[in-house]
Structure formats: structure tokens, C-alpha cells
Amino acid sequence: MTDENPNLPAVSGHEGHDEVVAEPIPDPGIEPHELRITDIDPQAADRVERQVATMFALAGLLALGSCVAYFAIPRDSVLEFGPLTGNANNLVIGLCLGLGLFLIGAGAIQWAKKLMVDTEIAEDRHDAFSSPAQKADIIEGFQQGVAESGFTRRKLIRRSLIGAMGLLGLPAIVLLRDLGPLPGRSLYNTIWAKGIRVVNDVTLRPIKPSDLVVGQLVNAAPANLAPMQEESAVEYQNAKAKASVIVVRIAPDKIQAPAGRENWGIDGILCYSKICTHVGCPISLYEQQTHHVLCPCHQSTFDLADGAKVVFGPAARPLPQLPLAVDAEGYLVAQSGFTEPVGPSFWERG
Template sequence: MTDNTNDINEPGEERVPKRILGTPPSEGGYLVHGEQIDESREAPGIYVQDPDKARRTEKYIALSFLITFLAGIGFIVSYVVFQVGDLDSTAVSNATLGGTLALALLGLAVGITLWVRGIMPKYEITEKRKVLAPSPEQRSELNQIIIDGAQQSGLGRFKLVRRTLLLAAAPLGLLPIVLLRDLGPMPKTALRHTVWKKGLRLVVEGTGQPIRAADFNSPGGILSVVPHGYEHDMNALAKATLILIKLRPEEIQPPTKVENWTVNGIVAYSKICTHVGCPAALYEQTTHHILCPCHQSTFDATRGAEVVFGPAARPLPQLPIGVDNEGYLIALSDFEVPVGPSFWERGDAEKKVREGEKA
């Protein structure tokens, strides 16, 4: 939309069609009232368009505006005619409404652009810049005003006013912060626990079916698991969701905990990535790698979900599982360490667990 086809050049006299003296001024002109263009108004830097070209351009402008008119009506017609509801009808409605709207806007845009380029004069007007900084005289006047005002206010002389004003402002500044206190509860130890506890059944995410250890028996299988009764509790799911992986017992290596932690090669790891908390949802059967699709942290399911690649710094915590007397999988306790992304107060929970075991 720039007037200059060659941006480094100034359209000097020889480039821009300048009106030749003696040729008739363009009909209609650019002033109101159908007035003729006043020759004397052709100031330096204003190059009036060739009248014949302007006449021709007018037709194209009119055509563009006409297209906008028709497209505008088309929009209203589309709105009435095309109903929405399912994917297909909504797609048709969207395309016709958007198409007519775009056509209307672009028609107007093209018309105005033609108008500017074809009818309005070309401009190379020079305007002077003013120096932005004030003159020394202006500055001394301003300085005087500031000094006078400060003296008249008496803030310098009356120390008590100044000091108590500062004192008064301090608690007022704190009020907004105090007011925000009830935005949420204190974290306390909430991030260290999940809803898992001894005896809570593992159910399949989505269907809510409890899992019989004997039924989940194909090695390489994986299930996304949530705690029974919390299937729609977002806060619980954000920490307690598990992946359940069936391995051949001989594949399982330390530091995976086996005794009282697994059931016939079924291991349960937290599904919440220890990096920033995305669900580590991808599992590669051949390598037994668990992959988080967000930032590609990769964990080895056979070795206690230790990190083998990516930005995560800690293994996915393992949940001790067992079976209840009906043969369904249950948790044997909560996680030993906090799940999900690290936080300041987390500390080296894994080390503390190891020390606790030794003691």
C-alpha cells in the first residue's frame, strides 16, 4: 500500500506524472461541492493525478464498492439461509459467512486504495521537525515554577507533615496485598500427598472398571489408571493418575521395588511427569520407555522409571500395589515421595526415604 514502487527512491519530478500546465484540471476535483481544482492550491510536493487516469480509476473503485455491497447482502443472506448445529452445516455456515465478510472488507479496502492512488494527488510534502528539548529560557521558567511551588507547599520546612505523610502511606500500600490473601489456602503439605491410601482400588481411566490382576496379563500392556471414587475429581487426578505396566518378572530390575510393590510383574508409576507435570502418556513396548509428549522426558519402566533422556531430573514415583480379597488391584499406601513437578519445599524426598529405611 505504499505509494512508492521503489522504496529507496523519491518519486522525483521525472517519476511522478506531474500535471502539465495548460491541460484541463480533472473534473470534479478533490474539493467539496464539485468545485474545480484551484490551480493555486497545487502546492509544492503535491502532484495531481492525470485526469483521464483518474476517470478510469473511478470505474474500478465503483466496482470494488459494488462488490462490497453485494458481499454485505450475501453475508446477511448466508446468516439466514445456512443454519448451524453439526460439523458439516457449521462448516458451510462458517465458510459462507467468513467468505462474504472477507469479500466485503477486501472490496472496500481495494476501492479505497485505488481511490488514494488513482484520484488523490501524490504527495511529497516536507514538514519541519521541531527540536523536542525545551530552550534554556523555557527550562528556567519551568525550574522557577517547580521551586516556587515546592517552597509554597512548605513540605521542606514542615518536617512533621512530610514524615507523617510517608508514615500514613505505608499501610495503605500494603492493603491491596493483604486483600489478596484469600485468593487461596496455604500450600502446607498438600503437594506431598495424593488420595491413594491402603485398600483404594485402581480403576481404568474412562471406563471406571476395577482391574483384576489376572486379567491384565499380556506383557507390554499399559493402562491409564485412576483412584476409585475420584474419577471426576480434577485435583485428585492431577496428582494421583497412574500408568500400570505389565512386565515379564525377569525384565524388572532395581531400583524398581518388587516385593510388596508389584503384583505378578504389574508395576504402577505416577503418570504425572516430574518435569512440569504433563501426563507421561506414551509407552514404547520394545524398549519399555515411558515418554512425556510435552518435553520428551523419557523414563525406563524396567528400572524404577529412572530418567534416560530429556529435561526431567527425577524418576516417576512408584506406587505400591497389591490385590484385595476379590482379586482386584489396590494401592497399599500413598506414594512415598511427592509426585509431579519439583517445588522449593520438596527437598530430596527420595534420600529421606532411603535413610528412613536404613534406620
């Protein structure tokens, strides 16, 4: 029979016997810190500082080069590398920006490995909640880290880094030009006009009031849209993006027509632009009981029974309404075009 210390945990052995752990594994601690050549040789540290600053300066020059390439290289120029071809403008801009970002990253790594303090420290775990004293320690530690990084002391690195990061913002501003022209008055006019029939956007069949029942919503378009598809695909898509509408039939006693729009509907049939007034997403998610239509992008919600006013979401204005009438053959037609710009709100709208 052997004596066992009852305070030590027992571990099951391979043969069914209990083995006693004599003591926990000791903490190995942190290995002794080894000085780098930049820690003991000021000239080596200065040399690394110049290397890092050079990388940052080159990154700034490459950022400027991307801006120059954007304007200097023709948009239709092509570079050929054997069987590979590519747009020269895009290629040079991409290479300049890619190399610039690489040099900033490489310079930051070199700075951290060779110049920043690399002494390892150990910190005991603590509760997630920080006491005022711990918060003060964190702030003090942050300030100490800034001092040890040499950011405030090594002016060459600091200035070159700030310059490179500032210059990298220029290509982003220049490339905004590729977003296309400003809306101008392009959203003020659509192909809707007086007498244009309302047709189903799938079957292209003209719509009669009798085709719609209360609670029904139909995606529609102007009858003069279809012929444009044969002439120009681009013009067709541009026109469709602005002229698409939704037609809904609501019980007349549920409609609260805005002032001046009392005669814009036909027996409870109303027509609104399909384009959300937030950022221009197409909408048609309709809830019959509330007469609300929802934009799937950002959940802007419009009350079609009350002039399509906004009842929820980020949209800033109601959906534009298209005034309706009935022609001699009994089909729905527009009384006129839209009386306000369609699509998302924009600063030139006023």
C-alpha cells in the first residue's frame, strides 16, 4: 500500500491503476530578449528608416502616376503580351495602385520588424469589464506604444507615410469620373406622354379597367417602349429604367387622393413609378390589406392608397404618380407624362 497525497488530482492509467500527478507543468516564461542590429547600431537604424521612407515616397509617386495614367493613356488603347491582351489604361492604373499599396504594406512591416520595440510581454487574463484604473492603464499603454513605435520621433517616416496615404486618396477622387455623368435633367423626362397606352410589361397587351380586380397589382410599361428594342438596346434599357410603372386597383372608398389628383385614377385604378425614390431599386412587393408596396433593397414602404407617401424606410419622397384616363377603345392611357422626376432623390432635382 502506498501513501498518496489527497490534495493532488488522480489520473486514470492505462492498466486501470491511478497515477498521481506530482506537480503542474511549470510556466516556461518568456525567452530572454535578443537585441537587433538596429537596437545597438544607430547607423543601421537610420538606414532602415531611409528604406521605409523611400517605400512610402514611392507609394505616393505611384498614386500620382495612376492619376496621370487615367488622363494620359487613351481609353481604347490595348496592350498585347503574346496571346494575352488588355486595356492599357486599366492595366497601368491597376499596377500603380497595386504597387503603391504593396509598398505601404512592405514599409510598415519593415518599420515594425526593425525599428519598433519588439520586447515580448505577458499579461494575465482579466474580466471583460475594465475598471477606471484599468482604462487609465490602457491609455497609458497606448501612449507608450506610440512612443515606442518611433512615430513621433522618426519624422522622416511619419511625414512620408502621411504623404503617401494622402496621395493614395487622389486616385479614388479621379476615378469618381467613371461613375458616369451627373443626372442633370435626364430623370425629368420619360417616354410617357398624353394618350400612350399602358401595357403589361411581359405580354405587352394593353390593359383595360375590366382586366384588373380589387387588390391586384400589375407591372406595366408604355406601349411605345417595345419598338425601341429593335432600334437600340441601350436606348431601350435606359427608357425602360425610367418608364416602368406599377398599376394597382384599390377599392375607391379606401383611396385618399392628394389635392389635385382626384381625377388621376379610374375606378380605383392608380399608376405609380416602379422606381424607388431612395436609390432607384425596382419595387412591386405588394400587401393587399394595407395597400403598402415595399422596396426589397432597403425596405422603404409606400402607401399606394394615400398618394404613395412614405410610411417607413429611408426614402425621402412619395412615388411619382402617372395620371390615367381611358381611350375610345376602353384601354388605359396616360393623361400626360410624369409631372415630377422619377427615380431616386438627387441634389439637382430642385
